[in-house]
Amino acid sequence: MSDPDLRLLAQRVRGGDRAAYRILVDRTAQPLFRLAARLLGNEADAEDALQEAYVKAYRALEGGRFDGRSEVRTWLYRIVTNAALDALRRRAVRPAGDDAPLAGLPDDGHASPDARIALRELDAWLGELPPDQRVAMVLCGVEGLSNAEAADVLGVSAGAVEQRLVRARATLRQKRGADDEA
Amino acid sequence: MTKPDETLEQLTRLAARTEELAPRPGFADGVMASVELDVTRREPGRVRWVALGVFAAAAAFAIWSARAAQGDLDGAAVASFDMVELEQ
Numbered sequence: 087m088s089d090p091d092l093r094l095l096a097q098r099v100r101g102g103d104r105a106a107y108r109i110l111v112d113r114t115a116q117p118l119f120r121l122a123a124r125l126l127g128n129e130a131d132a133e134d135a136l137q138e139a140y141v142k143a144y145r146a147l148e149g150g151r152f153d154g155r156s157e158v159r160t161w162l163y164r165i166v167t168n169a170a171l172d173a174l175r176r177r178a179v180r181p182a183g184d185d186a187p188l189a190g191l192p193d194d195g196h197a198s199p200d201a202r203i204a205l206r207e208l209d210a211w212l213g214e215l216p217p218d219q220r221v222a223m224v225l226c227g228v229e230g231l232s233n234a235e236a237a238d239v240l241g242v243s244a245g246a247v248e249q250r251l252v253r254a255r256a257t258l259r260q261k262r263g264a265d266d267e268a
Numbered sequence: 269m270t271k272p273d274e275t276l277e278q279l280t281r282l283a284a285r286t287e288e289l290a291p292r293p294g295f296a297d298g299v300m301a302s303v304e305l306d307v308t309r310r311e312p313g314r315v316r317w318v319a320l321g322v323f324a325a326a327a328a329f330a331i332w333s334a335r336a337a338q339g340d341l342d343g344a345a346v347a348s349f350d351m352v353e354l355e356q
Contacts, residue, residue, distance in 0.1 A: 107303065111296045119291040124283075133291055140299045141306050148307075197289050204285030211278070227279035228286075258275050 092158035099147040107144055114159070118166050124224045125170035127209025129197070132170075139169040156238070164239045167221060174217035214261060219254035222247050 092113065098106035115136070122132035122139075143165050146152050152161060208228070212220045225236040226247070233251075237244040 104300070104303070108296060108300055111299050115296060115299075116290045119295070120286065120289045123289045124286060129289070129291075133295060136291065137295075137299055137302055141302050144303045145306065145310075201286050201288050204282050205289065208282045208286065211282070223279070227276060228283040230283070255275050262274075 089157045089159055093154070096147055096152060096158050099144065100150055100152075102148065107147070111140055114162055118162060121163065121229060122166055122170050123205055124208060124228050125167065125221060126173055127205065127213070129202070129205070131173060135169040135173050136166060139166045142169070160238065164241070167225070167239050171217055171221055174220065211258070215254050215257055219250045219257070222250035223254045226251060
């Protein structure tokens with residue numbers, strides 16, 4: 087769905103049209119869920135964070151607090167990323183769990199086993215990074231955003247994003263080097 | 269030792285393998301239920317403020333009306349006093 091279409095839906099929500107918000111949720115849920123899952127490393131946490139993000143987004147749209155300066159998609163991306171960052175910061179530091187069984191939601195056949203295994207691998211691989219570095223790696227390395235786009239989502243400078251990426255790569259290289267020697 | 273581009277390659281592979289991830293069926297229903305609950309939780313506050321505002325407006329009108337009525341009575345009393353004086 088193009089952003090002009092999302093913008094029209096957002097305007098209708100501003101006028102109190104909840105059916106329009108349902109359509110907006112249907113059109114954006116998959117990519118945003120994928121983002122949340124990649125950020126948080128499991129589907130259960132991703133659903134919780136995404137639901138929280140959608141409630142916040144509705145409040146903002148209904149209350150006229152979406153000023154339209156950014157694209158609706160980018161704005162939603164930002165809300166989801168912040169919700170995920172909050173969830174990551176609340177978590178205790180978890181050791182990387184390559185051998186942990188598949189966690190999260192029961193397998194209802196919606197995502198393939200390989201996708202879920204890959205998600206666990208991603209979580210294990212990024213698990214030791216501090217939240218800010220982890221989010222930067224997911225946005226730029228997995229979601230494919232440029233440093234400038236990630237900076238826009240995170241509300242920081244492109245230089246700050248680059249710094250986080252450099253540190254994250256150094257940590258991951260060190261970790262891989264230690265794993266290879268083991 | 270892992271080279272920098274191997275990190276990106278690994279991320280690219282994991283990105284491709286997780287591309288199909290999606291929420292469970294019924295997720296959007298859950299979102300809308302949460303939205304409704306959130307609106308309902310916020311609305312009692314709004315209703316209270318609206319009710320207070322209506323009450324305040326009614327009280328102000330009642331006071332104004334009473335003063336206006338009292339003013340009419342005072343005016344009538346003064347007018348009748350003047351008439352009594354004139355008659356005397």
